[in-house]
Amino acid sequence: MILLDFGYERAATLQQAAAWLARLGDGAHVLAGGTDLLPSLRAELVSPGVLVGLSGIEPEPPRLTADGSIRIDALTRLSSLAHAGLVREKLPMLADSALAVGSNQIREMATLGGNLCQETRCLYLNQRHDYQFAAPCFKRGGDCCHPFPRNDRQTCWSVHMSDIAPALIALGAELEILGGAGMRRIGAAELYTGSGLQPLSLGRAELVRAVIVPPPPPRSGWGFHKSTVRGGLEFGMAVIAVSLQLAEDGASCCGARIAVGAVRERPLRLESAERALVGARLDDERLARVAPDAAKALNPLPHHGFTRRHLLDNVAVYLRRALAQAAERARTGRA
Amino acid sequence: MLEANESTPVTAKRSQSQLISLCVNGEWREVAVKPRLTLVEVIRDSIGLTGTKASCESGACGACTVLLEDRPILACLTLAIECDGKRVQTVEGLAEGGKLSAIQDAFLDQGAVQCGFCTPGMLMSATALLRDCPKPSREEINKALEGNLCRCTGYNAIVDAVLQASGQGVEPVMK
Structure with missing residues (x-):
């Protein structure tokens, strides 16, 4: 059961979602597949006033671009990604990494962009603590770190668990980021800051729109x-x-x-x-x-x-x- | 990138119920839901179909598996409001005209039910598997059911039941 009350708006396009997120500010959170966000809502790790749902946006199928790269919509479900003919044929590592995620049901729901932007994890951070009191940790705005009691750096030593991100980095993929200021393109590794407190380099209303993977070189x-x-x-x-x-x-x-x-x-x-x-x-x-x-x-x-x-x-x-x-x-x- | 549709007003009506329509097991229903309600809560509490179980509520057990537009999903990680206008099939929708489906029959026959709590989820995952892949191997069955936990550890009988339902040489044991 999710105890928090929030509003819900379904965006018709990604531009609309980005614009709404920009307008609503910190009170809004984007919802794609939900397999990472809903447990975070239950654990009260995030408490948005409004969720901007992307389920009304149909992802484009993966396609070959003019320069031979493969462009994959960030809203592609992991099961479609793992079984897409083009991806299986040209980027088998990416298909295998998608197949390694979660379970069959999770792959049917979760999106590529959501997998890349998932919350970091530790044994304490992603749990509900109403059954047993646990003081809020640094990431939850408190002043301790449960897995590392001697962590006195006001930081969060949680781990980013994406299975797909390492594959994309090894393949030299780039990400298309959509935001209020327009589009920008970054290397897959640049999505991450290295800080557990703020793992993503995305701005407040920025969304990953697509993943572009160059064709693997010969030999x-x-x-x-x-x-x-x-x-x-x-x-x-x-x-x-x-x-x-x-x-x-x-x-x-x-x-x-x-x-x-x-x-x-x-x-x-x-x-x-x-x-x-x-x-x-x-x-x-x-x-x-x-x-x-x-x-x-x-x-x-x-x-x-x-x-x-x-x-x-x-x-x-x-x-x-x-x-x-x-x-x-x-x-x-x-x- | 500000476009015309950006001016559409976002009305954040916290906790206000909205009317959604769901086609549950072939029957359209209108239900008033708050945005925070998950599909499993609506199926069980508003619609009254308690076959679907809510257990871990974090995607770790698969007891709440239902078919949404024929795809197996976790009803505990899906907001009901996101399912407006969609078709849902629950374990109650497997039997037709009082006759159990082949996979339900096979579960009974193989004794693939112990405490029974995981069974509805297992049946829905197995139904989706057999639709996509009518003759799955043991390995394919394991992969398709990896998201359904059975704490009674009755997995062998469950895999046998899927093999029996797909007509692959596993003999009925109870008949």
Whole structure:
């Protein structure tokens, strides 16, 4: 049961939604699929006066643009994204990352934009606390941090759990942001600030309108892994997305993008590991060295009962496997 | 980007009920709902169909699964006001003319019901699966039912029931 009373307005277009949000200010919140917002409303993590619903806006199907990029409407449901022929064929990593989210029902409801803009999580933040008193934490306007009692920096060490964001970052995707001042385009990683208090770089009335993914270059391959305990209906303990490109000799690496999600307040790019791979031969020995080094440089936030050590070990193993898989796909040309 | 339709007045009528129409199991109904009411609350409390269960209310258990425009969704994470003009099918709509559907029959036959609380959600997820994929493999069934938790842990019988309903070599055990 949602205890808070709010008004509801259904927008007919995204422009209208953005204009309403601008006019209504902090009292309004946008509602897309609702799978992230409704639990936040129940937990009273957000308390809007009005919800601006986007369910009346029909998303455009994913399409190929003139320059060969693939443009995906941010309101695309994750199940449509995972099963769209164009996405499956050209961007299998993106389809797999969408299929890794939540459950069948959640994928039927949740949208691509909503997944990217979801609330960060920790064991305390996203819970209702009416059954047992818990003092408000920094993010809720209080003055403590439950998972990190020695956090004295007035900040929030919660984790961004999107499964799709790391895949988009590894694919070099860009986002179209619609706001009062018009359209702007940013890299997928720039959506995130790195602060748990304010995880998104979006302005008050800005909305993600579309995701534009460049076509994967020739001789490239991908690897994706979401580490979970059960294997379904779960937030990841770490989400790893890799794309590698081979040089014309077919053995050495000429381009690498590695992103790890669910370990910090934003998805991280592993730039030192990328530098260690570019120009090198992608043999097992090299990958076995790069992956643990990259994990060591990661500094994950322990979250949801997983210790720092466990997360580092997990990333070291699955990053090596994802890199090996990406290298294999780049060599064989098989998606 | 300010357009003409931006001037449409936004009337934030807090907590005021609005009339919506829902086609529940083939029958159109008008219901007055407050914006904060979820679909599962309206189905159970306003319409009186208590087959659909509300349990975790956070998307973690799937007990509230219903079909909205033939797609399986979580009624606890859907605002009823967003469903205005849409078709909803609940577990009460599976049987036709007093005759249970094939999947309901298979659940009974395989003993795929223990405490029964997850069963309505399981049936709706399984119904959606069999519509999209009439002969699912065990793996496909597991994936389709990943969002439905059974705390009695009766999963094997449930998967067997879906296989039986799809006519794939699982023998009826009770008949």
